[in-house]
Amino acid sequence: MSVGHYLLLSAALFAVGVVGVVTRRNSIIVYMCIELMLNAVNLTFIAFARQLGDMGGQIFTFMVMTVAAAEAAVGLAIIISVFRNRLSVDVDDVNLLKG
């Protein structure tokens, strides 16, 4: 298996994530799709780091994982506070502000 395969897989994962964000309406699923995009990025970094024989990409992956965890904590808290006020986490229901 060459690096190209991994890149293809990660590009596909990224695309799935993007499509999910654009089409899904439940904010938790949208957030899961964003996480999928970030994991696709991680895979890309690892694949390139392996190809280049360079540690930089692997370290970057750690950074992405850490930040994604922090983001998850904040994001789920936001989703909960939205749910408390509206009893729904559907992004179509969140339409108080025009636009």
Add this chain to the structure above:
Amino acid sequence: MPITIPPIDLLAVAPEIAVSGFACLLLMTAVFLKGKGGWVNACVALVGLAVAGWFALCQGAPRSAYSGMYAADGFTQFFKIIFLLGTGLVVLVSVKYNEEENMNNGEYYALLLFSTAGMMLMAAASDMMTLFLGLELLSISLYVLAGYARNRPGSNEAALKYFLLGGFAVGFLLYGMAMIYGATGHTDFAGIGREAARGADNRLYLVVGAVMLLTGLGFKVAAVPFHQWTPDVYEGAPIPVTAFMSAGPKAAVLAVMIRVYAQSVSFMHVDWLVWLSVLAVMTMTVGNVAALVQSDAKRMLAFSSISHAGYAMVGLAAATREAVASVAVYMLVYTLMNIAVFGILALVARKNEQRTKMRDFAGLARSNPVLAVSMTILVFSLAGIPPMAGFMAKFYVLMAAVKAGLYWLVLAAVLNSAVGIYYYLRFTVHMYMDEPEEKLPPVKASPALVVAIALSIIGVLLIGVVPSAYLEMAGRAVVSF
């Protein structure tokens, strides 16, 4: 493999350490104060910002710290001062608002300081990793701040939209970074520039990566067509937070764009400047035209902030040293005037932000003439009418663009400013010529807000009348990189 530990240059990151340290302190004072004495929190935040400002001023000779991941140069220093000034103004604007809305706790100020630390890290980033960490520190704090008025559905909604779209944009940004890393084998901008100039073998990765990076940054700076979140988030977030979001983070992303795209124009063989010019024209035009039809002042200012990002990007597209200096001055001026305008809006909006419409400014000239004059000076400056600083800032950016030969871009910017005058003057018309629909007790500014407004007006007039000193300062800052 021997491991060499790079020298630790604490003085270079002292401002960030000070700001984060005071943010942690605020989290503790908040516990001991138990929700009382919110002004103590504000004072602690201001002291933290002042300490950081002092560290930023005595940063020392331009150098690169932490094995090339952090640039402690004049450019960083200039932007750090802008961020600290902006956050200081926001703290002053927040005190009374937060008291009324019952959200005057330490966490609010701690989050402001954490996001300031993120912005400073971004301005200093000379490596994609530092850039990413700074950006996320800024963004995650901002997601929380946007939803800080927990019981207000609008604020919830702003936080959710900002969070989901922000996360989406960061996905693109990171994928772009991964592609650039794959093509060049470097994460530091200098290394990427070197490899790209050498003519990398994987040009496709490089182009895809750079476009995705630009998408991610464009989202954060609210450049059209990545601006859809801006009006909603700005409208829903509490007013002081909107003031904060509209100034500092924009300046931070522009600083990053300058470092990535303008500093290393040879970055890639794609012609960046054309891309940036197109983005700038779209951003200015869409921002201005959409602002024309708004009746809500908060939303109008959101669109106006989009168009201001567009003007600044004109300077970015010119990409000369002079242009970069003028963009830095533009961001300084913009921070000063925009935060003060939002401060006045917070006052006029009253409790629970009931009155954020343009027509709620009606009769302000009679009920509070001093406030009306201040607002007039500030919106004139936003519109770019001499002798306010807004005019000089725009003038220098456009001058630099003319010298770089971007005539059509300058023409678009001038036409857009003319459109801008119309909607900014609507504030003045309402304040001086309209009668209020209902009798309300006159608004009264709190001492902290008076200080904030006075500081920005002094700044706006000072920079407007003697702009050369500031431009020289910015010029010196730019030379170092």
